[in-house]
Amino acid sequence: MNKAICLKVSGLSKRFGxxxxxxxxxxxxxxxEIVSIIGPNGAGKSTLFNCVTGFYxxxxxxxxxxxxxxxxxxxxxxxxxxxxxxxxxVEVIGEMTILxxxxxxxxxxxxxxxxxxxxxxxxLAFTGLYEKKDFLGTELTIADKKRLEVSxxxxxxxxxxxxxxxxxxxxxxxLREIIDLIRKIRDKGMTLIVVEHVMEAVMQISDRVVVLNxxxxxxxxxxxEVCSNQEVIQAYLGDKYRAVxx
Amino acid sequence: MPDQLLQxxxxxxxxGLMYSLxxxxxxxxxxxxxxxxxxxxxxxxxxxxxxxxxxxxxxxxPIFSIPVxxxxxxxxxxxxYRFIVSKVMKGPMLAQLVVTFGVSIFISNLAxxxxxxDFRLLPATILQGTxxxxxxxxSVPKVAASFGSVIASVCVFLFLKRTxxxxxxxxxxxxxxxxxxxxxxxxxxxxxxxxIGAALVGVSGAFLSTYYYIYxxxxxxxxxxxxxxxxxxxFGSIEGAFIAGILVGLAQTLGGFFxxxxxxxxxxxxxxxxxxxxxxxxxxGW
Amino acid sequence: xxxxxxxxxxxxxxxxxxxxxFPLVVRQSFSIHVMILVFMFAMLGVAWNIMGGYAGMYSFGxxxxxxxxxxxxxxxxxxxGVNPWIGLVAGGCAASLVAAAIGYPCSKLRxxxxxxxxxxxxxxxxxxxxxxxxxxxxxxxxxxxxNESFANFLFNTSKLPYYYIMLVFLLISLAVSYFVATxxxxxxxxxxxxxxxxxxxxxxxxxxxxxxxxxTSAFLSAMAGTFYAQYILYIDxxxxxxxxxxxxxxxxxxxxxxxSIMGPVIGAAILIPSSEYTRVTLGYKGTGMDMVIxxxxxxxxxxxxxxxxxxxxxxxxxxxx
Numbered sequence: 103m104n105k106a107i108c109l110k111v112s113g114l115s116k117r118f119g120x121x122x123x124x125x126x127x128x129x130x131x132x133x134x135e136i137v138s139i140i141g142p143n144g145a146g147k148s149t150l151f152n153c154v155t156g157f158y159x160x161x162x163x164x165x166x167x168x169x170x171x172x173x174x175x176x177x178x179x180x181x182x183x184x185x186x187x188x189x190x191x192v193e194v195i196g197e198m199t200i201l202x203x204x205x206x207x208x209x210x211x212x213x214x215x216x217x218x219x220x221x222x223x224x225x226l227a228f229t230g231l232y233e234k235k236d237f238l239g240t241e242l243t244i245a246d247k248k249r250l251e252v253s254x255x256x257x258x259x260x261x262x263x264x265x266x267x268x269x270x271x272x273x274x275x276x277l278r279e280i281i282d283l284i285r286k287i288r289d290k291g292m293t294l295i296v297v298e299h300v301m302e303a304v305m306q307i308s309d310r311v312v313v314l315n316x317x318x319x320x321x322x323x324x325x326x327e328v329c330s331n332q333e334v335i336q337a338y339l340g341d342k343y344r345a346v347x348x
Numbered sequence: 349m350p351d352q353l354l355q356x357x358x359x360x361x362x363x364g365l366m367y368s369l370x371x372x373x374x375x376x377x378x379x380x381x382x383x384x385x386x387x388x389x390x391x392x393x394x395x396x397x398x399x400x401x402x403x404x405x406x407x408x409x410p411i412f413s414i415p416v417x418x419x420x421x422x423x424x425x426x427x428x429y430r431f432i433v434s435k436v437m438k439g440p441m442l443a444q445l446v447v448t449f450g451v452s453i454f455i456s457n458l459a460x461x462x463x464x465x466d467f468r469l470l471p472a473t474i475l476q477g478t479x480x481x482x483x484x485x486x487s488v489p490k491v492a493a494s495f496g497s498v499i500a501s502v503c504v505f506l507f508l509k510r511t512x513x514x515x516x517x518x519x520x521x522x523x524x525x526x527x528x529x530x531x532x533x534x535x536x537x538x539x540x541x542x543x544i545g546a547a548l549v550g551v552s553g554a555f556l557s558t559y560y561y562i563y564x565x566x567x568x569x570x571x572x573x574x575x576x577x578x579x580x581x582x583f584g585s586i587e588g589a590f591i592a593g594i595l596v597g598l599a600q601t602l603g604g605f606f607x608x609x610x611x612x613x614x615x616x617x618x619x620x621x622x623x624x625x626x627x628x629x630x631x632x633g634w
Numbered sequence: 635x636x637x638x639x640x641x642x643x644x645x646x647x648x649x650x651x652x653x654x655x656f657p658l659v660v661r662q663s664f665s666i667h668v669m670i671l672v673f674m675f676a677m678l679g680v681a682w683n684i685m686g687g688y689a690g691m692y693s694f695g696x697x698x699x700x701x702x703x704x705x706x707x708x709x710x711x712x713x714x715g716v717n718p719w720i721g722l723v724a725g726g727c728a729a730s731l732v733a734a735a736i737g738y739p740c741s742k743l744r745x746x747x748x749x750x751x752x753x754x755x756x757x758x759x760x761x762x763x764x765x766x767x768x769x770x771x772x773x774x775x776x777x778x779x780x781n782e783s784f785a786n787f788l789f790n791t792s793k794l795p796y797y798y799i800m801l802v803f804l805l806i807s808l809a810v811s812y813f814v815a816t817x818x819x820x821x822x823x824x825x826x827x828x829x830x831x832x833x834x835x836x837x838x839x840x841x842x843x844x845x846x847x848x849x850t851s852a853f854l855s856a857m858a859g860t861f862y863a864q865y866i867l868y869i870d871x872x873x874x875x876x877x878x879x880x881x882x883x884x885x886x887x888x889x890x891x892x893x894s895i896m897g898p899v900i901g902a903a904i905l906i907p908s909s910e911y912t913r914v915t916l917g918y919k920g921t922g923m924d925m926v927i928x929x930x931x932x933x934x935x936x937x938x939x940x941x942x943x944x945x946x947x948x949x950x951x952x953x954x955x
Contacts, residue, residue: 157831177835178838181837194832195828195829197828206821206836384746432933436936436937439937440940440941442692442888442892442940443888443936443937446888446936450929450932453925454929457929458922458929461922461923575750575753608765610764611761613761614757614761624747624751625740628743628747
């Protein structure tokens with residue numbers, strides 16, 4: 103069955119001064135896939151995210167979302183079209199409660215406050231934060247903040263969810279929970295692109311993995327293929343992962 | 349070039365150099381601890397009054413009051429930081445913005461209370477008279493003040509780039525957390541920077557007192573112009589503040605010359621706004 | 635979200651009744667004047683709060699909008715005989731347009747940078763009006779005292795009508811503030827206040843919403859300006875466009891509690907009577923001692939009560955539960 107192409111990135115380049123943070127990147131993501139983007143620090147993963155979601159304007163190249171060209175579109179327009187994202191350094195609205203934070207996201211689609219809050223409660227139940235709905239943003243642990251950020255992104259009813267290092271700094275238990283959440287999200291029909299360093303998680307959830315290094319895509323394939331690739335191992339993984347898949 | 353235009357350029361340069369020194373102190377405070385010191389203009393006023401009273405009461409010429417102004421304002425700046433500003437550093441941004449307004453109103457009105465709101469002028473001092481070069485008139489006190497301003501700016505620059513303490517200040521300005529990790533006592537740096545910032549503008553006041561009207565509210569306009577200079581030069585940039593000061597001085601005189609002198613400050617503020625819209629980081633971004 | 639507890643309604647009505655009967659019981663003209671100023675500054679504080687407390691745009695130039703409102707209605711009245719009530723709306727619109735014109739280019743400015751830009755803007759406005767011959771330059775405008783009537787927004791014989799009109803204006807501004815706070819706009823403002831990045835990632839058109847905040851704030855401030863012009867019957871840049879006034883407005887909102895609906899009202903209720911009374915007792919000699927105390931007060935409030943009285947009361951209230 104031919105699935106629709108959710109996101110297509112072609113020839114994406116972005117320079118900062120003399121540094122090519124993204125250099126001619128091509129890849130596409132099918133609807134319903136979970137694609138992970140991995141690579142060493144400085145490889146250009148967050149820059150890629152920012153270019154796709156409108157926080158940076160690419161110097162050249164194209165980004166299209168379900169066939170529609172969104173290159174260089176403003177972040178709020180991109181969100182409106184159905185792409186939501188989280189940030190590497192987690193950001194939530196500190197002076198609001200968890201419920202209010204998520205409601206802010208819901209208000210994109212539901213314009214009146216009461217129905218928006220009800221929808222927000224549903225989302226919090228889905229992501230497991232309902233009991234803490236009256237906690238202030240400033241009172242949360244990092245793990246809860248990350249989960250809140252995901253909830254806020256979900257609140258905008260995206261078709262594509264892009265998670266930027268949502269698993270950094272989590273314990274094994276929290277990791278398990280977020281992996282389950284990601285699977286639940288995909289089961290709801292969403293497509294996911296995930297930037298991650300936590301390789302155990304990447305291996306478990308990904309349909310495909312894209313590897314970046316120094317601004318270029320050096321490889322793309324299934325988790326197994328990527329783990330056995332010599333260049334990837336040298337650039338980033340180390341020998342440990344080759345052993346895992348033997 | 350017609351003489352009148354040259355005169356305006358010369359005057360603009362001279363007043364601009366004064367703005368530069370005032371702004372350098374402000375940008376130092378800003379760069380190091382991210383505080384906008386709205387009381388900066390009032391420190392200027394205090395520097396001016398220090399000169400005034402030393403002359404009026406003890407006959408000391410303003411040139412010699414400069415070190416006194418420096419030390420007094422340094423002490424005042426350090427104390428204000430330690431007892432007032434440091435308390436709001438962890439507070440909400442609004443409090444940080446408002447607290448120095450409070451200090452400003454307190455200082456300027458205390459001056460009104462003790463010294464009356466009268467305008468005062470220092471009678472002719474050691475440096476006086478006017479030079480005539482080509483077709484333009486250069487007031488000797490103004491030239492001396494501007495010259496002093498340049499020297500002070502260079503001294504600050506060298507202090508920051510060459511001495512250990514100076515480099516510590518620059519380090520804190522660039523990356524506070526990294527500086528902390530390097531063992532720099534950032535609290536002390538804050539206090540020192542506030543002191544130096546106040547001292548510099550106090551010295552500006554001493555220079556300015558040789559030819560400008562001295563009165564408690566004089567800080568108001570200079571203060572606002574200083575913010576514009578700092579923003580134009582790029583917050584935290586000493587070189588930027590120096591250049592921007594000159595540019596603002598020129599904008600003021602030339603703007604008044606080509607348009608209408610009554611609007612000269614409006615023109616300065618307009619130039620500031622336009623620059624900040626195009627380049628939010630000021631000249632530094634260029 | 636739009637319902638209040640029975641207790642809140644009762645307290646609100648009680649206070650309202652007190653305010654309604656106040657001038658009928660306390661007949662002293664000066665006290666009524668002080669209350670009128672309290673209402674006016676409360677309204678200015680509420681207006682500031684919409685862009686400052688909610689959306690995080692700390693404006694130190696509100697006096698410009700206040701002055702534009704005052705000048706617009708006064709000029710239209712003097713030069714073209716336009717009724718002041720219409721002038722009220724015109725003033726609000728003029729201020730909103732100016733707000734949009736200055737707000738748009740400042741869309742990316744936050745924190746200190748926005749504050750200083752607002753000061754520069756307000757000073758430009760003041761200097762322009764100070765030199766603009768058509769509106770009286772430094773001498774300002776005087777309004778006619780003839781034909782007192784409600785329709786003419788003019789009352790000579792008693793301050794009472796002004797008192798009640800200002801109270802109604804204040805209630806209108808509080809209603810606006812309340813509706814903003816409990817609506818999508820309010821949530822979006824608060825997201826913008828936290829970070830433009832978060833707001834954008836949630837689909838908020840940051841530029842548009844910032845403009846909405848500034849324009850609403852400007853409109854309400856201008857209304858207060860028109861009221862002032864009709865009350866004092868004389869305006870000049872030195873009285874309606876001062877930086878000191880702008881600072882006072884910020885202070886009122888901060889003291890009472892920036893970001894809360896009723897905060898500015900409390901701030902005005904505390905600050906205006908105290909500054910009026912100290913001015914009368916200490917300041918009449920021109921010694922400046924009243925301002926010295928005022929400056930000290932501002933400094934201490936920023937250091938020890940930066941969140942404002944309202945939040946303090948709320949915290950005490952929560953502890954008592």
